Amino acid sequence: MTEPRPRARFVVVGGRATASPDFLLDDLPGTSGRLDLLLRCVRAALLVSHGVRRDVVAYLVLLGGPAAPRCARVTGADARFLRPDERSLATLLRKSLAAPREGGGFVTVRPGVAVADGGLDAALDDAGGGALWLLDEGGDDLRAARLAGGGGDTFVLGDHAGLDAATLAGLDARGARRVSVGPVSVHADDVVAVVHNELDRRAR
Amino acid sequence: MTEPRPRARFVVVGGRATASPDFLLDDLPGTSGRLDLLLRCVRAALLVSHGVRRDVVAYLVLLGGPAAPRCARVTGADARFLRPDERSLATLLRKSLAAPREGGGFVTVRPGVAVADGGLDAALDDAGGGALWLLDEGGDDLRAARLAGGGGDTFVLGDHAGLDAATLAGLDARGARRVSVGPVSVHADDVVAVVHNELDRRAR
Numbered sequence: 001m002t003e004p005r006p007r008a009r010f011v012v013v014g015g016r017a018t019a020s021p022d023f024l025l026d027d028l029p030g031t032s033g034r035l036d037l038l039l040r041c042v043r044a045a046l047l048v049s050h051g052v053r054r055d056v057v058a059y060l061v062l063l064g065g066p067a068a069p070r071c072a073r074v075t076g077a078d079a080r081f082l083r084p085d086e087r088s089l090a091t092l093l094r095k096s097l098a099a100p101r102e103g104g105g106f107v108t109v110r111p112g113v114a115v116a117d118g119g120l121d122a123a124l125d126d127a128g129g130g131a132l133w134l135l136d137e138g139g140d141d142l143r144a145a146r147l148a149g150g151g152g153d154t155f156v157l158g159d160h161a162g163l164d165a166a167t168l169a170g171l172d173a174r175g176a177r178r179v180s181v182g183p184v185s186v187h188a189d190d191v192v193a194v195v196h197n198e199l200d201r202r203a204r
Numbered sequence: 205m206t207e208p209r210p211r212a213r214f215v216v217v218g219g220r221a222t223a224s225p226d227f228l229l230d231d232l233p234g235t236s237g238r239l240d241l242l243l244r245c246v247r248a249a250l251l252v253s254h255g256v257r258r259d260v261v262a263y264l265v266l267l268g269g270p271a272a273p274r275c276a277r278v279t280g281a282d283a284r285f286l287r288p289d290e291r292s293l294a295t296l297l298r299k300s301l302a303a304p305r306e307g308g309g310f311v312t313v314r315p316g317v318a319v320a321d322g323g324l325d326a327a328l329d330d331a332g333g334g335a336l337w338l339l340d341e342g343g344d345d346l347r348a349a350r351l352a353g354g355g356g357d358t359f360v361l362g363d364h365a366g367l368d369a370a371t372l373a374g375l376d377a378r379g380a381r382r383v384s385v386g387p388v389s390v391h392a393d394d395v396v397a398v399v400h401n402e403l404d405r406r407a408r
Binding site for chain 2 (some may be wrong): 025026027028029036037040043044047048049050083084085086087088160181182183184185186187189190193194196197200201203204
């Protein structure tokens with residue numbers, strides 16, 4: 001990686017999201033452990049009107065199925081042909097999960113897409129240092145949060161089922177701070193959209 | 205309609221979005237005039253974690269194809285089996301557009317889903333009075349906007365191509381005020397997510 005330090009990283013943990021490419025594009029919610037939810041987060045994290053957020057990296061932590069744990073990383077700076085619809089994103093991820101790899105660390109398998117063995121720790125180790133934020137309904141208000149900005153924020157989100165106790169303990173051990181986007185529990189992709197809005201406003 | 209006045213209405217105008225049910229579920233972006241974009245707005249407008257926003261109504265203004273103009277209305281208070289993934293939403297809309305109707309006004313064709321002949325005016329006439337907002341990058345900051353709250357805000361959004369001059373003139377004639385969610389031009393569903401966040405915060 002020779003790109004400049006990204007502005008923000010989003011890590012979405014899919015407790016049952018399949019780590020293998022054997023899901024059906026025609027029934028993502030029913031066959032992929034709700035990979036559809038994670039793919040919508042990729043769109044929200046990386047795509048804007050007529051373009052890609054080049055300074056953002058998204059990690060999908062795939063904890064479901066026999067191939068788990070695996071982590072897929074989509075890097076805005078290198079991504080090509082990233083389309084916003086779920087089926088296109090699912091096709092991209094399916095090809096990426098099916099691609100041959102050597103070694104357990106992140107291996108680039110498509111332009112801007114890399115896959116690694118490992119779960120949340122693989123993502124956070126790759127993300128490096130900086131401020132670590134756990135999106136949590138009980139957290140402090142995002143609008144008042146002392147975000148690092150300019151290159152050092154990593155945001156961790158759970159899926160519809162939330163994060164388990166071991167994952168939460170691991171995040172605590174890394175010093176993650178809990179932050180909330182608002183009083184209503186919304187979908188993970190909407191959380192990403194609101195976080196970006198706050199970052200965009202501060203970068204103005 | 206005997207439901208209480210909704211908290212907010214979202215009207216998304218699809219300049220080429222097909223008004224007929226002859227699109228392919230396997231290639232929404234390529235065969236539907238970017239209906240995928242509008243369907244993602246339905247999710248953002250109506251769905252939250254583990255539930256439906258019962259106090260929200262979404263209108264999709266479909267201006268593409270030989271059956272145009274048509275308008276589909278999804279009412280949170282009455283919607284059933286609303287799922288977040290694009291394919292499920294596309295299936296629902298396809299059935300709704302294919303359903304027989306009598307008369308040109310809004311006819312309920314599925315639980316919570318009604319279809320009418322007509323374009324943006326059909327949606328806005330149905331939405332009734334209250335504050336009319338046009339999401340526009342050059343508008344005033346949403347966070348400072350004097351939203352009606354509590355039941356009277358209608359938000360109009362364009363698709364990836366924006367709104368044409370005639371549509372903008374019509375909105376001006378209705379007294380629409382321009383409001384912006386932030387400094388970056390984001391996807392329409394992300395705009396909806398940010399608007400909801402502001403409404404949620406003010407309703408707290």
